[in-house]
Amino acid sequence: MENSNSTPLAQRFTIFSLLRFAAPSIGMMLVISLYTVTDGIFIGRYAGSLALAASNIVYPVINLVFGLAIMLASGGSAIVAKNLGEGQLGAANNRFAWLTAVGAVIALALALTAGLFLAPILTFLGASPAMLDDCRLYLGVLLPFFPAAALMVIFNAFYIADGRPIQGFLVSVASGITNAVLDYLFLAVCGLGIGGAALATGIADLLAAIIGLVYFARFSRTLRLRPFKAELPVLRAACNNGASELVTQLSVGVVTFLFNIITFRWAGENGVAAISVILYAEMLLTSILMGFTNGVAPVFSYHYGARHHGELTRLLKISLGIITTFGLLAFATSRLLATPLIALFLPDGGPAFTLTLSGFLLFSLSFLLVGFNLFASGFFTALSNGRTSALLSFVRNLAGIVIFLMLLPRELGIAGVWLAVPAADAAALLLTLFCLYNENRTLQERQKATTTKYKTIFSTKVL
Numbered sequence: 226m227e228n229s230n231s232t233p234l235a236q237r238f239t240i241f242s243l244l245r246f247a248a249p250s251i252g253m254m255l256v257i258s259l260y261t262v263t264d265g266i267f268i269g270r271y272a273g274s275l276a277l278a279a280s281n282i283v284y285p286v287i288n289l290v291f292g293l294a295i296m297l298a299s300g301g302s303a304i305v306a307k308n309l310g311e312g313q314l315g316a317a318n319n320r321f322a323w324l325t326a327v328g329a330v331i332a333l334a335l336a337l338t339a340g341l342f343l344a345p346i347l348t349f350l351g352a353s354p355a356m357l358d359d360c361r362l363y364l365g366v367l368l369p370f371f372p373a374a375a376l377m378v379i380f381n382a383f384y385i386a387d388g389r390p391i392q393g394f395l396v397s398v399a400s401g402i403t404n405a406v407l408d409y410l411f412l413a414v415c416g417l418g419i420g421g422a423a424l425a426t427g428i429a430d431l432l433a434a435i436i437g438l439v440y441f442a443r444f445s446r447t448l449r450l451r452p453f454k455a456e457l458p459v460l461r462a463a464c465n466n467g468a469s470e471l472v473t474q475l476s477v478g479v480v481t482f483l484f485n486i487i488t489f490r491w492a493g494e495n496g497v498a499a500i501s502v503i504l505y506a507e508m509l510l511t512s513i514l515m516g517f518t519n520g521v522a523p524v525f526s527y528h529y530g531a532r533h534h535g536e537l538t539r540l541l542k543i544s545l546g547i548i549t550t551f552g553l554l555a556f557a558t559s560r561l562l563a564t565p566l567i568a569l570f571l572p573d574g575g576p577a578f579t580l581t582l583s584g585f586l587l588f589s590l591s592f593l594l595v596g597f598n599l600f601a602s603g604f605f606t607a608l609s610n611g612r613t614s615a616l617l618s619f620v621r622n623l624a625g626i627v628i629f630l631m632l633l634p635r636e637l638g639i640a641g642v643w644l645a646v647p648a649a650d651a652a653a654l655l656l657t658l659f660c661l662y663n664e665n666r667t668l669q670e671r672q673k674a675t676t677t678k679y680k681t682i683f684s685t686k687v688l
Contacts, residue, residue, distance in 0.1 A: 551596055
């Protein structure tokens with residue numbers, strides 16, 4: 226059995242050391258969100274509101290790529306971190322390399338498929354004749370970079386499993402700065418429009434992928450890219466375990482699609498512009514919650530693999546306290562900075578600005594609750610309980626939002642559209658708390674059983 230005691234995942238975390246460990250992942254998610262939001266800002270300012278709506282129309286396709294990559298990354302990193310906790314370094318390395326290769330191949334296959342059926346896909350997503358050219362240009366430029374985007378997502382998860390979360394943060398900063406600089410150069414200086422925004426994003430993703438390949442080939446502490454043996458059972462387990470993350474991303478795509486249709490029905494083009502800005506803002510303000518969850522997941526996986534049930538219970542309590550604080554801060558920030566945040570996208574004001582502001586103030590109620598739902602899904606993935614994780618993700622991200630999006634506007638008009646997400650979070654929270662309570666009780670029972678076993682063995686030896 227290979228030694229894994231040197232991994233930072235094995236340390237006994239306090240509130241502050243856990244936050245310190247998760248900080249690079251939080252920063253990484255903030256940077257990723259910032260450069261995604263930067264695209265929206267530059268598109269809105271230099272390509273117009275129609276182009277901004279077009280970027281939102283094609284988002285479900287991009288979400289599919291990210292969803293599959295995140296599924297492999299989260300499900301796979303849980304397996305690899307568990308292997309490290311069990312001292313199986315060789316198995317961990319083989320599975321890391323195998324899942325990374327699978328992710329790149331899947332992304333390439335999706336890019337080729339989308340390229341062949343680009344027009345019917347865009348029509349299905351609701352691209353109007355006025356938006357069709359912008360949609361085709363934006364997605365068409367991004368397609369060749371899909372494998373790089375998938376590798377970026379996968380490497381971000383495995384930097385943490387490698388015990389180097391700061392590496393992921395630094396790569397995200399480099400990629401984010403590259404994207405912002407190129408956005409300014411391509412849109413503000415060269416006037417390339419929405420195609421320039423897509424090219425800037427693609428180049429930034431490619432840079433992150435190249436850095437990851439070099440790091441894991443030569444400089445990583447524990448995990449190394451090397452010739453691998455295909456393990457279909459491991460791929461199946463990673464997909465099953467990370468299914469909730471795929472559900473989450475697919476749900477975002479479906480919900481974005483429905484939001485586009487429903488807001489257009491109630492408020493026309495201003496409604497589509499409003500929901501585009503609100504979803505960008507949501508991505509930015511929830512990135513802290515997602516970053517924390519991603520950052521601590523390998524810690525839970527490691528201790529689960531090492532059968533440290535008491536430590537898992539203690540870390541769960543600490544994490545829930547942190548999530549509560551983060552949620553309050555995100556909600557307060559959304560209230561304080563709503564006007565300047567929206568002005569970044571819609572500097573000219575007008576009806577779209579007013580509609581967006583009123584909608585965002587209602588939508589932001591979800592920030593008080595969403596952290597618990599996001600964390601619980603990631604927590605169960607970390608424990609290799611993909612079924613519960615997928616259930617929680619489905620209830621909140623798809624079933625809940627879709628149901629309330631169908632029902633509330635009939636009773637409340639456009640306000641019902643903005644309240645659909647907070648209502649879904651409130652409903653999902655009931656199931657989340659029930660599942661966390663049961664899991665915490667199970668972990669406590671296992672810890673008591675383990676303690677009793679060792680006491681018995683010790684007493685027998687003494688006698």
